[in-house]
Amino acid sequence: MNPNYLVFRDGCIVLATLGLYSVLYRENKVFRFFEHMFLGLAVGWAVVAMWTEVLFSTWWVKMIGTADKLGHHGQPGYWAWATLLPISFLGYLVFSKKYNWMSRIPIGIILGLWAGQQVQVWFTQYGPQFADSMRPIWPNTHEFTRPDVTGISGPALASIKDTVYGSQAIDNVIYVVTLLCVMSYFLFSFDVKQKLLARTQTTGRWLLMIGFGAIFGSTVMMRFSLLIDRMSFIFIEFVKHDVLRR
């Protein structure tokens, strides 16, 4: 690519970035300018992508088929895809006072397809997690800590993995208690006047907070790394390399 173009492009990017950042100080005209430009570009791209990335390959080509080219075999077209066009366009009747009920048909189809899939995927997604949570809470060895596995391989390693050591049993107790207490917090139709339930629910909430704290902590890294990268773009790639040519 032309180096002058690159400097121009990077300059515009830096301007846009700073323009968007300006909202941190307060809402202002510069931000408003870039915000509207951003929205215009984004909606424009959605319109481009609608055809070029979705409809063209998944609908149009399927409907009319493809020509036979060298090294690329032609496919027949399936006319039934054409029926989706009028059905989809019922959605546009939402603005009609009289026929707006028809806009529910395409939405109903989308919803139905989604709902049916839920029955299909529910167990596949959660079943293995149920199984993994059934952790034994007592050790099956007299040793307390798991030995260091450095340098161990084969059956010996497999045996270590299949053994529940004392410390692991304690961890498993914590695991199961956390799991069941948090689950009890999400029971809605039982009266919490029952002392035991009230107590497990409160404990559940506290344990939940440990989990949330851990999530918070581990996601902070990504947020900061994105900023660091932007700073690297502005100061190193643009100012240092493009402008100062160093």
Add this chain to the structure above:
Amino acid sequence: MNGLNRILADTVPPPTFWNGVYGSGGLWLKIILAFLIVSVALVFLKDAGPRVRKYVVGGATFLAGAFYVFFYFYPTPLNRQPGEMPQNAGEAVSFWLDDAVPTVGQIANIVAAFLLGLGVYSVFTVHVKRVAKQSADWGFSVVLLLSFFLMVGLGYADWGMKRIAGPKLDDPSNWGIVNYGRSFLFDGLLQNMDAAMFSIISFYILSAAYRAFRIRSIEATILLGSAVIMMIGLLSGFEYGWNHVAHQLPTTGTYAMGELTKWLQDCFQTPSLRAIQWGLGIGTLAMGLRLWLSLEKQGAN
């Protein structure tokens, strides 16, 4: 022509009632007929009474969902190889279901894509109105509409050129003004504005942490404590120093920073995430059932 022969094996289906040859008059006729028949049927339906309406909407929803439910409960032909025949009628059904899944999976995408026009309509009504009335901020609406049309124009022009020229245009040295224009708008501005907005979050995280992360209740303290431990665990330098000290302790290894964060993750983060997720999963399934069977009252109540 090695590639050609290989692809032949199972990708070209035989001609049937349902398909037609690319560009042939027969296929076009079928396409137009299909379009017209469905359109006419829908026009007839428009004045249906409230009862019929309910059945039409509910029926469409039910049928769409029933496919996947049936697919799940009907036996799947495992270990099916290309070119294999079903053993009997029952297995023929499962073969058919298997083949139909990718097709059915596309329908939602396609319908949703057609509905994008509604979104564009919404954007236009707001901003064109503003420009027409010259109300406050109308200049910015002009900016929005202008960048919209530029993006659409250059986007389609670039796509068309790339379809004609093939992979040649993957190389920037063969680019013309249109390709540069699209790349500038998309790869340059749009993608980087995305990144800029994405990175703004870190400012907000800092201010939220300063403003709201306070030891005001047991819960907040617990949240704060585990968050800080995890954050410290992310610092490789700190971890290095900590482990160095931990190694001096009588029981080596156990107090390593990595062990602590891993313990937090395994004993608290994973089970609490799972407990929430299971509840949400059951909730989603229940809501899915209610929607599928149209048990909920339409609209708001």
Add this chain to the structure above:
Amino acid sequence: MNISSLGSLVAEDTWQNQYSNTGRFALFFTVVVVAFVLLNIWRAEKGGRQGKDLYIRRIPGLNAIDEAVGRATEMGRPVVMVPGIPSNVDAIVMQALKIFAYVTRVAANFGNPILVCCAYAPVYTVATEMMRDVYQREGLGDKFDPDSVRFISDRQFAFAAGVSGLMLREQAAAVFLMGDFFAESLIFAETANGIGAIQVASSTQNTQTPFFIAACDYVLIGDEFYAASAYLTRQPVLVGSLIGQDWCKMVVGTLVFIGMALNGVQRGFLDRPTISSAMQDGHMKPLDKPHPIGKKETTMAYLFSPQSEPDLAGVNHRGKYPPEELPESDDKVTNWK
């Protein structure tokens, strides 16, 4: 087990394969969950007709809705609602819109302006219809402003920029963030906080919930989101479904508890018992050499993953299509020209 006795409609292999793949238990369990939900909906509807009310525990975040809208009215500033950035019209966004319909009803009665920002065109369609419906039902059909439901952009961060710009310019007094939120959650929450708006939030994405907890006034955690519409409207269908969900959670909890105990017993206390047979290719077969029991050799492990390599299970008796029935050959290629 020989299932071919069920009839020759379905080949024996197919049945065997099916259930060695997803597992008979998976199908059974899914049916149980579905049945519990439907049964309780039926029970609640019956009870509802007899005027019985079923108990739901208090959900603090939801009591704040009236307060938030009331405050917005006092200040004469709009209520902003964002149903997340879904990639599909699904239960999550429908649920969010149901809660928003309730908020809209309160706002409409107070005569307070609303603004619903959508990130997905089909959602925009549903939202427009629902909100207009609310106004019509309240007899305020003429007060509904079609521009109060807007499509902003389907691009995550363009949406974030657009919505925060709107919040700032309209000086929203109450902000409701419910549904599928991702990284943009904190942008909304902090922007709203910056202008002093009350925020009621909920994300089904667990990784975002802590950010909402840190930055928002009221947060619905996890499943509370699904309980919300039942709590707000007390519709028998929703309440029944919620009770059904509770039953399912109890079943799952019990199952985990039993599995835990059973695994513990089978894997031994202070000693690993030796086993002489194990599951191979979907059948219990004697082992050449007995060995101490492993993690994956318990009843529960077999129940949940009956066959780890489904492709290896079962013998395939299917015939091949004869070559002349195969769709094409080189000279037929031109057919598709």
Add this chain to the structure above:
Amino acid sequence: MADAEPQVVSTGRKGPAIPRPLLYLLLILATATPLFFDNISIPDQPADPAVFDMYAMLMTIPTDRPVLVSSEWTNGTRAESRGAFEALMRILMHRNIKFVLFSIADAQAPPVAVEVIRDLNEERKKHGERPYERWNDWVDVGYYANGEGTAEALAVSVQKAFSGKQDMNPQGESEDVFDSPVLKGVSTLKDVSAFINVTASATDIVYIQRLASKTTFLEFCTGVMGPEAIPYYSSGQTKGLAKGLRSVIDLETLMVTGIPAGGSSRVPAAVPGILPASDPRSKGRGNHYNASLHVAIVLMILMIVIGNVEMYRAKRGAAS
């Protein structure tokens, strides 16, 4: 009853002592300043077993078969994903493993990845190594709009999924990718040595649901996705996992130090490093950003402490 259900109310509505703009300026300084100092090196001692497994798996997968690399990131998450992708490419290139590049998340993902490969080739030339050639060493099969369908198809047959795709050969002609040295003889997932997902969106679940069990599935995800990806790693559905910037830093360290025997739970033998510590390439993008990350997180913790001290003081002031 109220005490059993404490409310999540956390906003302090009183104006904090440090104004927001100053806070933001501090953060900009904290992240930008360390970037100007190339020679800061912060020690790193990798401890995350998932990263050990990732490196060990990458160093031991067979070299006679290609790997499938689904690159699902664009410049929006360049910070973490580019570093991860570069580390992956360095290892693959070092071991002369051929690869196929594609995406189901974003049409822009393959071009962005190709750009990284171009940059890495420049770097290789500078160090006197042969550039990794398109068509002979890797092919780009582009973007697939229907992710679920593509994953489903890949699970059945790689050939079917990628059929009809073309790439440019060194003579500048378009040719069927299955005629390239990379994909020659590949028909199903059994013919590839690993499936590697470098992702910034939820594509990992799509693959895990449909094909992870049929091949060696490795995942590079962003830091935010980490917590949700861990359960799949611990259940063995994902064989190696790198989560965000910290894992990139760890990988860069492992590329120098290697792993002793038993260090990885999934590969018993010792694995050597591939770069000497003196090689400037051993300080990759991850290491380059590490100092800034440290300063930023320390600033964050500091602000939490200051905020709490302020609250404590205000409370005491109100009490007296």
